[in-house]
Amino acid sequence: MYKLDLAYYIGRDKNPAKRLVTTIIRLATGKYSHVELVFPVELYTENSFSSSGWDGGVRFKKINYSHPERWKFQRLGEFNAERIAFIYSCAKLYEGKKYATFDVIKRFGFGKPANDPDKFWCSEVCLRVLNDCNMFGKKIKETLAPTRMYNYLSRLLKKEK
Numbered sequence: 001m002y003k004l005d006l007a008y009y010i011g012r013d014k015n016p017a018k019r020l021v022t023t024i025i026r027l028a029t030g031k032y033s034h035v036e037l038v039f040p041v042e043l044y045t046e047n048s049f050s051s052s053g054w055d056g057g058v059r060f061k062k063i064n065y066s067h068p069e070r071w072k073f074q075r076l077g078e079f080n081a082e083r084i085a086f087i088y089s090c091a092k093l094y095e096g097k098k099y100a101t102f103d104v105i106k107r108f109g110f111g112k113p114a115n116d117p118d119k120f121w122c123s124e125v126c127l128r129v130l131n132d133c134n135m136f137g138k139k140i141k142e143t144l145a146p147t148r149m150y151n152y153l154s155r156l157l158k159k160e161k
Contacts, residue, residue: 001078002040004087006126007048007065008072008150009034030147032072036063037126039088043081049091049129051099051120058097058125074150076135076157090132094125123149 010032025033036048046060055061065071079087100119120128127142127149136156144152 001080002043002084003078004040004076004084005038006074006076006150006153007036007038007063008032008074008146009036010070010072025145029145032146032150035122035126035146035149037091037129038063038065038073040084043084044088049088049126050122051094051097051125052122053099055099057099058094058120060091060095072150074153074157076130076153087129087133087135091129093132094120094129097125100124122146 008031034050034052036050039047039049041047044060046062048061048063049059050061051058065073098119100116100121123144123146124142127140127144130136131139131142140152140156
């Protein structure tokens with residue numbers, strides 16, 4: 001069995017521009033400024049999936065989570081290799097899509113609906129993949145910012161136990 005996690009970013013960037021952006025995101029949306037869907041390193045070299053403006057959009061990336069103080073992990077469950085491969089293949093469908101810069105500003109800065117179906121922010125694309133794979137047996141609202149996503153899924157995962 002293999003673990004599937006979400007990793008929420010709580011670190012502070014050394015780069016001043018990134019630090020400013022994450023601070024603004026946290027002020028607008030809460031404690032976490034970013035989220036990654038983390039696949040088992042035993043199966044995938046590029047173990048993290050998300051969308052990032054710094055990386056040009058939706059991508060897989062090798063991330064070393066050796067600084068646990070920078071991340072809050074949320075266990076989605078333990079699955080066999082076939083189920084993990086299915087979830088990974090669902091995520092692959094979004095690879096290369098652009099980051100939703102203006103949708104993020106509209107949604108979290110002004111409370112306006114995001115409306116570009118081909119661009120994604122981090123929590124949106126992670127939730128889309130989990131919905132596509134029917135991870136929770138019901139569709140989860142994909143417009144949650146990382147902090148609200150963490151809170152919502154914490155309650156949902158607690159009920160499932």
